Amino acid sequence: TQLLEQSPQFLSIQEGENLTVYCNSSSVFSSLQWYRQEPGEGPVLLVTVVTGGEVKKLKRLTFQFGDARKDSSLHITAAQPGDTGLYLCAGEGGKLIFGQGTELSVKP
Amino acid sequence: EAGVAQSPRYKIIEKRQSVAFWCNPISGHATLYWYQQILGQGPKLLIQFQNNGVVDDSQLPKDRFSAERLKGVDSTLKIQPAKLEDSAVYLCASSPGSGYEKLFFGSGTQLSVL
Numbered sequence: 001t002q003l004l005e006q007s008p009q010f011l012s013i014q015e016g017e018n019l020t021v022y023c024n025s026s027s028v029f030s031s032l033q034w035y036r037q038e039p040g041e042g043p044v045l046l047v048t049v050v051t052g053g054e055v056k057k058l059k060r061l062t063f064q065f066g067d068a069r070k071d072s073s074l075h076i077t078a079a080q081p082g083d084t085g086l087y088l089c090a091g092e093g094g095k096l097i098f099g100q101g102t103e104l105s106v107k108p
Numbered sequence: 109e110a111g112v113a114q115s116p117r118y119k120i121i122e123k124r125q126s127v128a129f130w131c132n133p134i135s136g137h138a139t140l141y142w143y144q145q146i147l148g149q150g151p152k153l154l155i156q157f158q159n160n161g162v163v164d165d166s167q168l169p170k171d172r173f174s175a176e177r178l179k180g181v182d183s184t185l186k187i188q189p190a191k192l193e194d195s196a197v198y199l200c201a202s203s204p205g206s207g208y209e210k211l212f213f214g215s216g217t218q219l220s221v222l
Binding site (some may be wrong): 004031033040041042043044045048088090092095096098099100101 | 112148149150151152153156164172190199201207208209211212213214215
């Protein structure tokens with residue numbers, strides 16, 4: 001059974017701080033997606049990484065796919081209150097498997 | 109471009125009652141997914157349709173859950189009878205192709221079973 005474990009589960013930081021969210025598995029995935037979900041809404045796709053070692057940047061967000069395509073990280077620089085939400089990673093390996101999410105709260 | 113539409117937004121029922129959710133995907137999207145998201149967990153795939161055929165329903169509790177996608181467009185998900193553990197957000201998503209390259213999610217239906 002493919003599983004994706006995210007850490008930390010909860011993160012509360014002050015505006016301006018940096019943070020990293022991790023997504024780990026023992027399975028190899030053909031691609032890895034990161035979503036952000038706000039309360040009462042569905043997840044919204046932020047990025048897809050496909051190649052082992054790939055790094056993608058989206059403004060202050062940096063996404064990395066592990067060399068072995070088993071893990072990924074999301075780094076946010078100078079977090080802002082607007083970054084608050086649930087961050088989900090999802091691995092594709094025949095079907096799309098979601099991690100349990102990281103609840104991020106950025107306080108002004 | 110209109111997004112994925114779901115209704116109702118909220119539903120409260122007693123256990124053993126039945127409930128139905130409706131989803132209208134983005135126009136032209138071939139693939140439609142129903143996910144269950146229990147509080148504190150990530151979404152779990154219940155069923156995947158491509159056009160009006162079922163691609164994957166391996167995690168659908170078929171003794172109580174059913175889903176259909178008539179004419180390859182709208183879809184309904186039904187639970188009969190509901191159990192307490194069915195309390196969750198039910199998310200519908202659609203994608204333009206046959207794979208998982210880009211899923212667009214609706215806002216979901218929050219179900220509370222009392």
